[in-house]
Amino acid sequence: MTRLFNDPAAFADEMIEGFAAASAAWVQPVPGGVVRSTRAAEPTVALVIGGGSGHYPAFGGLVGAGLAHGAAMGNLFASPSAQQVHSVAKTADQGRGVLLSYGNYAGDVLHFDQAQARLIAEGHDVRTVVVTDDIWSAPSDRKEQRRGIAGDLAVFKIAGAAAAAGYDLDGVERVARHANERTRSFGVAFTGCTLPGARAPLFEVPPGKMAVGLGIHGEPGIDVVDVPTADELAALFVEGLLKEAPAGAGTRVVPLLNGLGGVKYEELFVVYRAVRRLLAERGLHVVEPEVGELCTSFDMAGCSLTLLWLDDELERLWAAPADAPAYRKGAVPQQERVDVPTQAEADAAIASGSAESQRTAALVGIALDAMVDAIDTAADELGRLDSIAGDGDHGIGMRRGVHAGRDAAQAAIAAGAGAGTTLTACADAWSDKAGGTSGAIWAAMLRELGASLGDDAAPTRTDVAQGCSRARDAVMAFGKAQVGDKTMVDAIVPFADTLTAGVARGDTLTEAWSQAALAAQTAADRTADLAASLGRARSHGDRSIGTPDPGAISFALLTRTVEAVLTESQEQPCSGA
Incomplete structure (x- = not known):
């Protein structure tokens, strides 16, 4: 379990502050994360990476x-916001483009794409390469998922080396995609991980058992088997990955044996001795392997094996020197110490x-005060629901x-401010x-509702209904979810549709909202009968059956919370029809 923390909600922020202070020779803090504190003699393409905290x-x-x-x-275990990505990428850009x-x-x-669109609109040349190495999370005919x-x-090492070698943005993007196409991973766990302040792990593995096919966010595995010997685990890894070997991949491979946080280096070395032998027996030549903690999941006792199949270019880039707080290889050319000027986003004047x-x-x-109270009360249960087939962070994020x-x-x-500006x-x-995901979805809904209400007059019931319908459409447009996919959309759609129908009948806003909140709750409860087909829970298929979607449940909870406020309010929230 995680023992050392202050306020669990502040853990990630305090961790980043401490990391930046301890690693000042390499990084400096900026709003949203960190950038290098050194720079090469000539400008290069900037590689900007990211994700949730908890994986150091x-x-x-x-x-x-x-x-x-x-x-x-x-x-923790949640994507950075679009604002964070924008801030880091804008600061890191040296004028030769950015690869996310x-x-x-x-x-x-969702968040990186939003940041990329904003950066491009501001004149930055930005590309994206998404890493898709986990063989257990989708079949080979759907590798992109x-x-x-x-x-x-x-992928990061190849792209970073290409940038350092002077590749242009097209070239850095090309080799990063090529590295991703030639990278496969397979993970297992013996225990779950516990987030700061949580009373229990995100998932549990029975004693003497091993979860197979887990992710790095506390997602439970795809299957549970008896704990093997070290040699048997090595064989499971190697055989599983070699079945997924890229076409025409050749015989040179980089093995990355990764500890997820609770497996000791000595244990990893015992496993690696068998990995290397098995690879040699299959006619593969090992090039510059890595054994250790490369991508963790707090205190999870588990490990994964990654294989990167090399060609001449990839081997040259893999062997190139690097110097970062947690990864060093060879001797990098002299770097110049710089203090990158950063500017916090200026607060817009409130009209x-x-x-x-x-x-x-x-x-x-x-x-919103009532919504805070409701989520504070429900956060632990939302996290528990999310841990059944997801990563357990929904309560924290909400x-x-x-x-x-x-x-x-x-x-x-x-x-x-008026209502529109307040909601924005x-x-x-x-x-x-x-x-x-939920942060992006709630932001989209609130912005659309704010745009519909505006700042110039008391909104009508129709304005509210139209705003909620616009919110529904925005979420479905960028998330691509449909009713039945077991996501928040399952509750959003009936809520917006019922509200619109009630307003059209001539119901008061409170009456229409009450019926819509009931429809949202009913639909959210019924998601327990569905199998997840989108999001992190998708990898677990039928495992999610029997548990409602936490996003749908939290949405329904907050619609009922607003219903109570409307019912108790002595103000008329809307004018006319």
């Missing part, structure tokens, strides 16, 4: 000469809303998001602090 040395420990130029570091690279998880894709685990290091819209904004503030959103909204209200401020803060 990924991601901050891989920032340094010959590797990454910056790392966006999210909350990260593991293939829904929240990371696989998640990224310890194979991240192989005053009309008196009517300010009254609606005040009601939004009351609703708590960080709703608190940040409430605080930003209250500041906007105090400055005289809430959305930006929620996304920034929550990260993850």
